[in-house]
Amino acid sequence: HAKTDGRATCRFYHPGMMEESAHRKRLEDALSVAFAQDQIICHYQPQFDARSLKMTGLEALVRWQCPQHGLIMPDHFLGIASDMGLMARLDDAVLRQVLRDTRAWASAGLDVPHVSVNISAERLTDPQLGPSLRALQIVPGTIVFELLESVFLDGADATIDKNLAMLADLGIEIEIDDFGSGHASIISLLRIAPRRLKIDRALVQPIVTSPQRRALLETIIRIGRMLHIDVVAEGVESADHVRILQDLKCDILQGYALARPVPPGQVPDLLISR
Ligand code: C2E
Ligand code: MG
Ligand code: MG
Ligand code: MG
Numbered sequence: 001h002a003k004t005d006g007r008a009t010c011r012f013y014h015p016g017m018m019e020e021s022a023h024r025k026r027l028e029d030a031l032s033v034a035f036a037q038d039q040i041i042c043h044y045q046p047q048f049d050a051r052s053l054k055m056t057g058l059e060a061l062v063r064w065q066c067p068q069h070g071l072i073m074p075d076h077f078l079g080i081a082s083d084m085g086l087m088a089r090l091d092d093a094v095l096r097q098v099l100r101d102t103r104a105w106a107s108a109g110l111d112v113p114h115v116s117v118n119i120s121a122e123r124l125t126d127p128q129l130g131p132s133l134r135a136l137q138i139v140p141g142t143i144v145f146e147l148l149e150s151v152f153l154d155g156a157d158a159t160i161d162k163n164l165a166m167l168a169d170l171g172i173e174i175e176i177d178d179f180g181s182g183h184a185s186i187i188s189l190l191r192i193a194p195r196r197l198k199i200d201r202a203l204v205q206p207i208v209t210s211p212q213r214r215a216l217l218e219t220i221i222r223i224g225r226m227l228h229i230d231v232v233a234e235g236v237e238s239a240d241h242v243r244i245l246q247d248l249k250c251d252i253l254q255g256y257a258l259a260r261p262v263p264p265g266q267v268p269d270l271l272i273s274r
Helices: 017-036 078-083 087-107 129-136 158-170 186-190 201-208 211-226 239-247 264-272
Strands: 040-049 055-066 070-072 114-119 143-148 173-179 196-199 230-233
Touching (some): 017 055, 017 078, 017 087, 040 264, 055 087, 055 264, 078 087, 087 114, 087 264, 114 173, 129 158, 158 173, 173 186, 196 201, 196 211, 201 211, 211 230
Parallel strands (some): 055 114, 114 143, 143 173, 173 196, 196 230
């Protein structure tokens, strides 16, 4: 179902069950506190124009800065946050930090690129999304929302359609994230008219060794071009990936080969050197 993506879900019926449910309970308690104490933060991963390899954007990625356990990655707490009904709140906390950070960088005279923010199904279907975004006075064209393709698999939804129209109104662009990881066809995505399509790293990474995979990716990139949708490749991990994606005329690259996610304090240096 669109509301949970299977990450970090509880496994039932195994010997460690008792320990696991106790562990989970502690995590839930700690996560409730995390929101109250501003421990939900984000790091930023640069994105690059494939041709020039100049930085063109940043993706905000949530982290849990836990006083006991240090920096916790999303795969370890998004499933629980989702089960607890906290995803809309989490997405909101990240967006608020992004707006604080980008406003501070801009005031310091830096040329800030657009920032992509991941948005859960809970947040996209929230009737309060419109009023909440309006109050934030986002400058049109500065924020992109990344939506998982699975969000749209349930078919037509009146709240989603209404919120998508509202986002277009506010100048917030839509990007489909992890394209090719689920079952959405490129046709079904046309209804959303995304500005960008981000190809899942499971489709990107095999292109070095498999000509078939390369052909598949080339086809997706061509379709994107025909539809005026920018194609982003994620999980770009090697120089071979970069070279092949450039050959295939992919538009935007993101991955460890080019830059890892960094804490906000390191972003100004990246912006100065670009
Ligand atoms: P995503 O949106 O597909 O983000 C890309 C993930 O791939 C990030 O993991 C990033 O650190 C990682 N990555 C980047 N480059 C490479 C690479 O070259 N190789 C490999 N193997 N991985 C790479 P991260 O930060 O752990 O985030 C995991 C997922 O959690 C995200 O996947 C996104 O679906 C979700 N997420 C993160 N932040 C938020 C948020 O604020 N709200 C919501 N709703 N979901 C979020
Ligand atoms: Mg994303
Ligand atoms: Mg992705
Ligand atoms: Mg992903």
